[in-house]
Amino acid sequence: MKLLQVENLKTTFHIDAGQVQAVRGISFHVEKGESIGIVGESGSGKSVSMLSLLKLLPDNATLTADNILFDGAQMVNTSQKAMRKMLGRDIGMIFQDPMTSLNPLFTVGEQIIEPLRIHQKLSKEAARQRAIEILRMVEIPSPEKRLKQYPHEFSGGMRQRVMIAIALSCSPKLLIADEPTTALDVTIQAQILDLMRDLKDKLNVSIVMITHDLGVIANMCNRIIVMYGGTIVEQGTTREIFYKPRHPYTWGLLRSIPQFTEGEKKKLISIPGSPPDLLRPPAGCAFTSRCPYAMKVCEKQPPQSVALSETHQAACWLMHPKAANHMREVIG
Structure with a gap:
């Protein structure tokens, strides 16, 4: 059953130099209880697309969509006031840098208790007990003591656990995690991902994880x-993207993941060139200038998304029937 359904979402930023078309007509859905990963380089539109859904955009941004349904409710024309009620209660978000997301002037306890008081109308003592419970759930030791401490008294990994606690405090239906492990070392990254996976199963919350690293979500997302x-x-499914990728950009992302094969040494292959200028997006496929398999049609017309299975789609001219022979040569 679909928890979130988005159709033809577009987000544009109006600046002095022109209009930055940050999100250009994306459609996707999130099922209840599943985890999906959104991957891509910086500037690909990952974070902006999620911030657009939550109406957390600056004044110079405009948003349009054919449809945005969350748990059956239409969100396209939802007011800022109504969205504020949903944020925290129905949708939780973990931002990229916990040190800048947490308020240094308030204790961790105050920052967990506030949404509980606002959204669940709990008394001060009931909210405090719930805060202790949620800190214990995210495996922070001595939660009663930690409630009285400030963010600077926590390590990076502990601050990220606090952000997860705040996001989950009101038992939301959807959790959006924007690069939740970027600033952490590898060991702490693994702990945070394990924690999120365990909490997802325990609370049956849907998760959208935003990242630039396919390796981070290999064992996390459906x-x-x-x-x-x-x-x-x-x-597509995680298995389809890792074992049957069909877009040259996906191939490039996969080649940039370190491969540890016994007795073999493999170089990481970077994707040449730079992302497109979204002030003046290309007429055809956005990846044309960096794609070693680009054809003339790629420069002139954007490709349509082609269904490769019930769960797998790719938008590439290599999928066109007239390019079938070329595609066979490319994938061997």
């Missing part, structure tokens, strides 16, 4: 959405 140049270029 499905993966690959974004580039403000568009979705490929989406």
Whole structure:
């Protein structure tokens, strides 16, 4: 059953130099209880697409969509006031840097208790007990003591656990995690991912994880959405994306993951060139200038998304029947 359904979402930023088309007509859905990953380079539109859904955009941004349904409710024209009620209660968000997301002037306890008082109308003591419970759930030791401490008294990994605690405090239906492990070392990254996976199963919350690293979500997500140049270029189950990728950009992302094969040394292959200028997006496929398999049609017309299975789609001219022979040569 679909918890979130988005159709033809577009987000544009109006600046002095023109209009930055940050998100250019994406469509996707999130099932109840599942985890999906949204991957791509910086500037691909991953974070902006999620912030657009939550109406957390600056004044110079405009948003349009054919449809945004959350748990059956239409969100396209939802007011800021109504969205504030939903945030924290129905949708939780973990931001990228916990040190800048947590208020240094308030204790951790105050920052967990506030949404509980606002959204669940709990008394001060009931909210405090719930805060202790949620800190214990995210495996922070001595939660009664930690409630009285300030963010600077926590390590990076502990601050990220506090952010998870705040996001989950009101038992939301959807949790959006924006690069939740970027600033952490590898060991702490693994602990945070294990924690999120355990909490997802325990609380039956849907998760959207935003990242630039396919390796981070390999064992975390059921499905993966690959974004580039403000568009979705490929989406499918985790197995399909890792073992049957069909878009050249996805191939590039996979080649950039370190491979540890006994007795073999493999170089990491970077994707040449730079992402497109979304002030002046290309007329055709956004990946054309960096794609070693680009054809003339790629420069002139954007490709349509082609269904490769019930769960797997890719938007690439290599999928066109007339390019079948070329595609066979490319994938061997």
